[in-house]
Amino acid sequence: MKKTRFILIALSIIAFSVNLTGNSVPAEKDSIVSPQFAPEGSDWIGSDIQTIDEYLDQYVRYPESSGKKKHLGTEVVEFVVTTGGQLTDFRVINSLSKAIDQEMIRALSQTQGMWKPGLLNGVPVPMKKEVSLVFVPGDNYNLTEIAKKHLDSGNEALFEKKNPKRALKHFDQAVKIFPYNKDILSLRSLCRYELGDKQGAREDWKRIVDMEIIGEAAQLETGHLIVKMQSLEGYEELSETIGEGF
Structure with missing residues (x-):
């Protein structure tokens, strides 16, 4: 039996200014930041691991129950990076299974303090970010x-x-x-x-x-x-x- 595997694609898609309670607030158009292009967006600063991609590649496990049921696709999880670099308000945007949801949030929860807060006009603000992982239960899936x-x-x-x-x-x-x-x-x-x-x-x-x-x-x-x-x-x-x- 081939070992279950997953392919990792971690994509920071978009960031929004949010209030301290974690609830979305209407953001001015200029306050919507793409971390890929905006240097003031919240970003990963994990000490020994250079990127969130590498971290998830090492620490996210494909749940056995999901492997048996051949759950596949792209899991997308949103979270808020607070002004102190903590993660909160996890929300699954695209769910493949409850087990994968839990595993993603478990792994991300271990990155508390490994994030630089986003800046809006030079001031630290909580910002939403997303990461996505592609899970495939074997080598023969296109x-x-x-x-x-x-x-x-x-x-x-x-x-x-x-x-x-x-x-x-x-x-x-x-x-x-x-x-x-x-x-x-x-x-x-x-x-x-x-x-x-x-x-x-x-x-x-x-x-x-x-x-x-x-x-x-x-x-x-x-x-x-x-x-x-x-x-x-x-x-x-x-x-x-x-x-x-x-």
Whole structure:
């Protein structure tokens, strides 16, 4: 039996100014910081390990229960780096399993004090950050092919069979693999809306607005996506209401 493994991709996606209670506050556009480009963003300062990527590579373990169930995809966890370099307010953005959620948070919780707080106008402020890890339960799994199959099946169910419930199941699986792919998120948002889940639809659209798409490993071809989406009954109404609640 091949040893279960995981591939690590740690991506700091975006940072937001938050108040001391950890609750999000409306941030001025200029206060949204990408740690990849902004020197004042919160950053890793672990002593013996140079990057958060290396730390997670060494200390995150693939849970045995998840390996047996062949859970795979990209786990995304958000947290707040306080002004004292502590981590708080962990929130799983893209969950592969409860066991993986717990293992990610366990490993990140061990990095207390290993972070430099972010600065806003030269003043330390709590900031949200994200990291993501790709878990694969073996060597014979091609995530791009798996996601593409789910995307194709979802497109068929949604656009040809007019079955958003079945399509949603496939898009959910595709999002688990590529949570930063805006095309898949858009399709899932539309399915959610047509099924009456307006809040879920808004969350997907807000996610697209908030995040930066950086170096997607595989861009899935979705064809004439917008043209197809416009042919669906709920598209126009969704387009008019996605701004509500932002």
